[in-house]
Amino acid sequence: MAIDPKYSELVTNIENGDEDGGIEAAKGLLESGVDPLDIVQDAIMPCLKEIGDRFARMEVFLPEMMLAADVVKGVQDVLRERFSAIEVASEGRVVIGTVFGDIHDIGKNIVAAVLEANGYEVHNLGVNVDPKDFIKKAREVDADLIGLSSLMTTSIPYMRDVIDLVKESEVDRDRFKLIIGGGPVSEETVELTGADGWGENAADAVDAVRALMESG
Amino acid sequence: MQNQSRLLDIVDRAYDGPPCEERDFDLKHVAAGVARVVKEYDIGFDRSTFIQRDDDMIDRLFEASLDFLESCGVYNATTGRRMLFTGREIKEYVASAPKEAVIGEGRDAHTEVYRSVEDPRPPTIIGSPIGSPLSEDMYVPIMQSYIQEPIVDTTTPGTLDSTYGREPRTQSPYEVVAAWQEVDLIFDAARRAGRPGMSIGCVQMAISEIGHLSAISRGGYRPVDWHSIAMFSEMKVNNGLLIKVAHSVRTDGVIQSFYNPILGGLGGGEEGVAVLIVAGLMAMQLMYMAATHSSAPVTPLIPADTVPQLLRSMSAAHSALSRHTGMMTDLPISPLAGPGTETLLYEVVAAATVGTVCGASRLMGPRSATGVHLNHCTGLEARFMGEVGHAVTGTSREQAEEVVQRAVARYEPELTGKPFGKPFAELYDVAKVRPNAEWLGIYDEVKEEVASWGVDFG
Numbered sequence A: 001m002a003i004d005p006k007y008s009e010l011v012t013n014i015e016n017g018d019e020d021g022g023i024e025a026a027k028g029l030l031e032s033g034v035d036p037l038d039i040v041q042d043a044i045m046p047c048l049k050e051i052g053d054r055f056a057r058m059e060v061f062l063p064e065m066m067l068a069a070d071v072v073k074g075v076q077d078v079l080r081e082r083f084s085a086i087e088v089a090s091e092g093r094v095v096i097g098t099v100f101g102d103i104h105d106i107g108k109n110i111v112a113a114v115l116e117a118n119g120y121e122v123h124n125l126g127v128n129v130d131p132k133d134f135i136k137k138a139r140e141v142d143a144d145l146i147g148l149s150s151l152m153t154t155s156i157p158y159m160r161d162v163i164d165l166v167k168e169s170e171v172d173r174d175r176f177k178l179i180i181g182g183g184p185v186s187e188e189t190v191e192l193t194g195a196d197g198w199g200e201n202a203a204d205a206v207d208a209v210r211a212l213m214e215s216g
Numbered sequence B: 001m002q003n004q005s006r007l008l009d010i011v012d013r014a015y016d017g018p019p020c021e022e023r024d025f026d027l028k029h030v031a032a033g034v035a036r037v038v039k040e041y042d043i044g045f046d047r048s049t050f051i052q053r054d055d056d057m058i059d060r061l062f063e064a065s066l067d068f069l070e071s072c073g074v075y076n077a078t079t080g081r082r083m084l085f086t087g088r089e090i091k092e093y094v095a096s097a098p099k100e101a102v103i104g105e106g107r108d109a110h111t112e113v114y115r116s117v118e119d120p121r122p123p124t125i126i127g128s129p130i131g132s133p134l135s136e137d138m139y140v141p142i143m144q145s146y147i148q149e150p151i152v153d154t155t156t157p158g159t160l161d162s163t164y165g166r167e168p169r170t171q172s173p174y175e176v177v178a179a180w181q182e183v184d185l186i187f188d189a190a191r192r193a194g195r196p197g198m199s200i201g202c203v204q205m206a207i208s209e210i211g212h213l214s215a216i217s218r219g220g221y222r223p224v225d226w227h228s229i230a231m232f233s234e235m236k237v238n239n240g241l242l243i244k245v246a247h248s249v250r251t252d253g254v255i256q257s258f259y260n261p262i263l264g265g266l267g268g269g270e271e272g273v274a275v276l277i278v279a280g281l282m283a284m285q286l287m288y289m290a291a292t293h294s295s296a297p298v299t300p301l302i303p304a305d306t307v308p309q310l311l312r313s314m315s316a317a318h319s320a321l322s323r324h325t326g327m328m329t330d331l332p333i334s335p336l337a338g339p340g341t342e343t344l345l346y347e348v349v350a351a352a353t354v355g356t357v358c359g360a361s362r363l364m365g366p367r368s369a370t371g372v373h374l375n376h377c378t379g380l381e382a383r384f385m386g387e388v389g390h391a392v393t394g395t396s397r398e399q400a401e402e403v404v405q406r407a408v409a410r411y412e413p414e415l416t417g418k419p420f421g422k423p424f425a426e427l428y429d430v431a432k433v434r435p436n437a438e439w440l441g442i443y444d445e446v447k448e449e450v451a452s453w454g455v456d457f458g
């Protein structure tokens, strides 16, 4: 789907990672009477999706994706400010991190950036995250989904700890879906840990997250 | 040169350096910094070749990386500060890097040396699955299969998938037990292979500093083993890593450093990755006083360093370091394919050739089947890596380019699949630790073909 030319200034600023420019463009659109929801659905979402696709083809790189996400956050704040009654659309809220003992974060950061580029609100807790901190953050932001990354067999047990904490809690059990990923993770790990799903790579992660969100 | 004064000077910088948010470091210092120097120094690779031969460009790559390292520094994630070095310090420290180191002891001692581009002396051969997960019952035969290969000069083990039947949780008492189990098993494998004095790269089970501090002590790993310490991508350390450094400096170990930047990450494309390798390896010389410096860059899509873009990054980066410093560098080979496949062997040909002619001091690996599939590694592929390294030693970059072109053409189409091969027990007689007819047959066939490309296996 081609993006309406009236959004081209906004889109260019998102692509260039220019936050001030993006905010200006969004304000201009609002002033000329464009509905904020249309801005999100017809400009921001398709633009972010395109950036994600370009990354998959290695035409743009991680910094561009991160900066584009920053512009979008700034723009969304403006939209929210002006129309506080309107809930700015998000595909879902995800808390993600690398589990305890593990500092590998390249893959997890890519998954986080690609999820953001696909319209999810992502809370990235970083690396070496204590099992309890995942739950704490998920409750705090009312997450839909917790994403756990582990690159080492020696940290898989900590992945299971997070999943056990959720599954054993009456409050959290039906509230947070759990998705896992990282080098040694496979279908078998899903069985071993009791996670709800897994993603083999960044593109796969988006599909898996979408499927889990749809499963309700 | 290792000494405590320098160690303290480095540690001070983790506390005195300017504070910085991690995200600002990532975007403003690393991403913007690499992009700036790639443009300013006009770094561009010849996409029609793998081995980069434009020495002017390679020299500019070195200058660009020095500039980048001086402006960016290294982020200490524990203290939230940038550890900074002046251009003069960088040059002085890099000049003090050892050009030679003796590792191992007795009959099994080995001298590793700095190598120039097209050096006539062969690289040191580190035959190893580099941290790949191994089951307890297969650990000794698998590691013996590497150590017993005469062409292998030194090794570093896999990681234990379990420790006495328990999950080896890191940062728990299990880590200590697992690190000591590694000591017991790897020395057992070395004795069985008849090479008890061989130097071992350690500690693979030191997922945190706990395993390192524990297993490098009385009755465990020795100063003649090489102590392996990482730097995180991109350009980051934490106090856990500096604790490993402090321990190895005080116990007089030979330090090996490693750092794996990512293609498509903060450094951008293949030229940016080369800047990060050169700058990162120099940074580890400064901070860790390492004897050898290693980098296995990765891609977000294919978990192997044999993809064409990374062959170019590694070729340019190793050449730049070799032309401008006396630093000893390792080229770890991380193929996608696993044992029992031709693909693995072709990947090894390409990467081993790039490393050998571009001045790497040591070829390391192969870390078969991306290093995550249980027991998917055998000593035979390390033998082949060593043979290729020795055979292409002294050849010109032009000749070597032809070999790499042919090898890549053979494996590139397979890189979108999952050619992970077979586990050790299906390719070796486990009790006798000998490759079976199937695996030897594949090895012989590929070797014969590679010989027909003009590679002289002697």
Ligand code: B12
Pocket (backbone or CB within 6 Å): A101, A102, A103, A104, A105, A106, A107, A108, A110, A111, A147, A148, A149, A150, A151, A152, A153, A154, A179, A180, A181, A182, A183, A184, A198, A199, A200, A201, A202, A203, A205, A208, B129, B130, B131, B132, B133, B159, B160, B203, B204, B205, B206, B207, B208, B228, B229, B230, B231, B232, B233, B234, B258, B259, B260, B296, B298, B299, B300, B301, B303, B367, B370, B371, B372
């Ligand atoms: C780069 C790297 C490093 C870098 C990490 C830098 C960083 N900032 O992350 C450095 C050099 C620091 C490093 C250090 C170590 N490493 Co390391 N490292 C790797 C390497 C080569 C590549 C990992 C990578 O980044 N791949 C590229 C990314 C893009 O892929 P990815 O992470 O798999 O992510 C993709 C998918 O998995 C998925 N995904 C990932 N997370 C998630 C999460 C969710 C929710 C979903 C849906 C999907 C998803 O999508 C991602 C994008 O496509 C791997 C080898 C390998 N094949 O994985 C070893 C590897 C993981 N390391 C290993 C080891 C042993 C270590 C050390 C312990 C070595 C040591 N003794 O010091 C230390 C660990 C320190 C620690 N406490 O964690 C082993 C682990 C073996 C095991 N037992 O499981 C491996 C497998 C290599 C090996 N065989 O030795 N390492």
